[in-house]
Amino acid sequence: MLRDTTALTGRLMKQILRSPDTIITVAITPLALFLLFRYVFGGAIQAPGNYTNYLLPGILLITVASGVAYTALRLFNDRQKGINARFLTMPIGRSAVLWSHVLTSLVSNLVTAAIIVAVGFAIGFRPQASVLGWLGFVGVLVLFTLTLTWLAVIPGLTASTAEGASAFSYPLIFLPFLSSAFVPTETMPGPVRWFAENQPVTPVVESMRALVEGRPVGTNLWIALAWLIALGTLAYAVATHRYAKASR
Amino acid sequence: MTALAIPAGPATGAAAARPITLLTTVQHSLTMAWRGLLKVRRTPEQLIDVTVQPILFTLMFAYLFGGAVAGDVVSYLPTIIPGILVQTVITTSTVTGVQLREDMDKGVFDRFRSLPIARIAPLAGALVADVLRYVIATTLTLVMGLIMGWRPVSVSGTLGAALLVIVCAWALSWIFAFFGVIARSASSVQGISFLILFPLTFLSNAFVPAETLPRWLKAFVDINPVSHVVTAVRGLTSATGGGSDVLFALLGAAVVVAIFAPLAVRGYMRKA
Secondary structure (H helix, E strand, O other): OHHHHHHHHHHHHHHHHHOOHHHHHHHHHHHHHHHHHHHHHOOOOOOOOOHHHHHHHHHHHHHHHHHHHHHHHHHHHHHHOOHHHHHHOOOOOHHHHHHHHHHHHHHHHHHHHHHHHHHHHHOOOOOOOOHHHHHHHHHHHHHHHHHHHHHHHHHHHHOOOHHHHHHOHHHHHHHHHHOOOOOOHHHOOHHHHHHHHOOOHHHHHHHHHHHHOOOOOOOHHHHHHHHHHHHHHHHHHHHHHHHHHHHO | OOOOOOOOOOOOOHHHHOOOOHHHHHHHHHHHHHHHHHHHHHOHHHHHHHHHHHHHHHHHHHHHHHHHHHOOHHHHHHHHHHHHHHHHHHHHOHHHHHHHHHHHHHOHHHHHHOOOOOOOHHHHHHHHHHHHHHHHHHHHHHHHHHHHOOOOOOHHHHHHHHHHHHHHHHHHHHHHHHHHHHOOOHHHHHHHHHHHHHHHHHOOOOOOOHHHOOHHHHHHHHHOHHHHHHHHHHHHHOOOOOOHHHHHHHHHHHHHHHHHHHHHHHHHHHHO
């Protein structure tokens, strides 16, 4: 099973290495947003502390949200070309096919995230985190990526068009805007504030922000983990069920 | 029964002999503009950009960033409504070039060439028809602002601001019409347009006061023509009046038309 997953992940990684433009394409929109908010809105928005530090976690989540669209697309393409059907005739662990897509997504999204963080350092990102804080920060980002990737697997397995496979990511990209990713929720009017404070992105952003700035995370981390584990488990169950159904 | 084969080419007989006067050119252009409006009626999804964008942008910027930028939503509206109005309508002007290129790629213009009409009519008609898009985008943005609590000082000032934005967008559409004529594909027109408009609209005073920007960016924002149009619209809809910015915006629009209308027409005539 592990060997199968490694081999299939290697196959997908080769695809990415042959067209590294996908990593650049995924990074462009979040980078544009990062620079736009840092320089155009940064001076006008009343946010606590260093605004680049404030922005970075949300930008990383948008990066992941746009990156997982490619996972859905790769899975859809494999399905359309009949590659998945070929794998079924081989002595390969069935779950290895899905896990290879998930691990490829994780690696490529972390590479893109590293590019964003590097740009962040260049424009004023000044973390105060300890080694443990950094591990927590990366850990939350990894868990967020895994959750969103398993969500992406579902349209990858069910969509009837390439556009349909990747279109699911639009609401995911928009969700950080309706959170504390760009502005504090206290500045939002009633209903918008209520939604922003009770959706999964806000505790994820807040806990990542606290971890990287070396502040106490409070209950945000536990709420974030609860959201991510619950959504991830649900997405995993639906995705594997859909794949098993399609494999019969 | 055999079909009669009529060779494609210039119209023959009486139709060809009839001279194309300025009046007939205007009539033909208006007919082509009507064709553009019929296309919109048949495929109303073409209007998504002018209907959804102003509503979405106004709601998003006001409710998400209003409190953080200006203290509360209503205080942010005098800044954001003119900004979104200019941004939406100017962005809409790119459609002229994209649709022009699509028509040329489909061979529709080859058919027009075989008709006894003024050669400039399809181009002029497209530019006239797109004024409707600007009117829709302008109206929707202003109505959204009013619903959310924005209160411009006078009706005449607001109408003046709306007219100014429409004139500026129409002037800009000549640039995109020129790109539509010379570009290889509709997607490349869209790409070029985005590369021009994204920095012009976002690196302006449309969304935040210029004083809050870093010094190096403020230097660009101050000379950005979009900033002048936004300032003019803000002036016309508030007590300050548009002043020199209105004149600057109109002068800029006139210069753009003076440069790009002949270029677009010449490029079009060469292809048509």
